[in-house]
Amino acid sequence: MDTTKTQIIQLSGNLFNRYGIRSVSIDDVCRELSISKKTFYIYFKQKKDLVNAVLTAHTEEDIRKLNKLIKKDNAIDNLLLLLQHIKTMMQNQKRHPALIYDLQKYYAPILEQNKCLYEQELNKIFAQNLRQGITEGVYRKDINIDMLCVFFCSRHTTGIVSTIAGNIHHENSQSVLDFFIEMLARYIMTLEGWKYLQEKVACHKNTT
DSSP states (O other): OOHHHHHHHHHHHHHHHHHOSTTOOHHHHHHHHTOOHHHHHHHOSSHHHHHHHHHHHHHHHHHHHHHHHTTSSOHHHHHHHHHHHHHHHHHHHHTOHHHHHHHHHHOHHHHHHHHHHHHHHHHHHHHHHHHHHHHHTSBOTTOOHHHHHHHHTOHHHHHHHHHHIIIIITTOHHHHHHHHHHHHHHHHBOHHHHHHHHHHHHHHHHTO
8 A cells, every 4th residue: 555545544543533533624634744635635535535444444454453363272262362352442442432423423334334344254253263163172063153153243242242331340341251251151162161261261360
């Protein structure tokens, strides 16, 4: 990607996170980068195109991080890393309420497009994890992978987790993650897998 275009996308993403989208103008971006509007319009015809580029870059970066996670360890360790990554993403969204508000109100189609892209990739990664776990003998052989992927990767499930965090545990997101891990684990794991998970949990508690 062209260096100037990359700089525009990165700077705009930082400004959007800090101030929201509506509060950041094309003039603001050009001034921060010391470029002319003529240069800006070489890469983006309008602000909507810039918003799409920023959100797409963010989504693609999240997907790259997800794919790195699944190549490290066994299925259970990978699952824990995957869930931890999702928790971090949810926490990051809460840190930028103005950005999320503007996306939902003014750029809903772009937001929806990127959510679908992320969910499709998450679905693939989770399905791969389930198959890995079955092969390793730590997940049950009779789980319905397709149905479980629809449930796990649905934004409605994310909404339920957010509701639990907001109404019960508030800022204690680790308690919510532990609850979700246990619920999922009790359904998919064999006795061997459950024992391994318990050992991981106990080891984590001893080191914190």
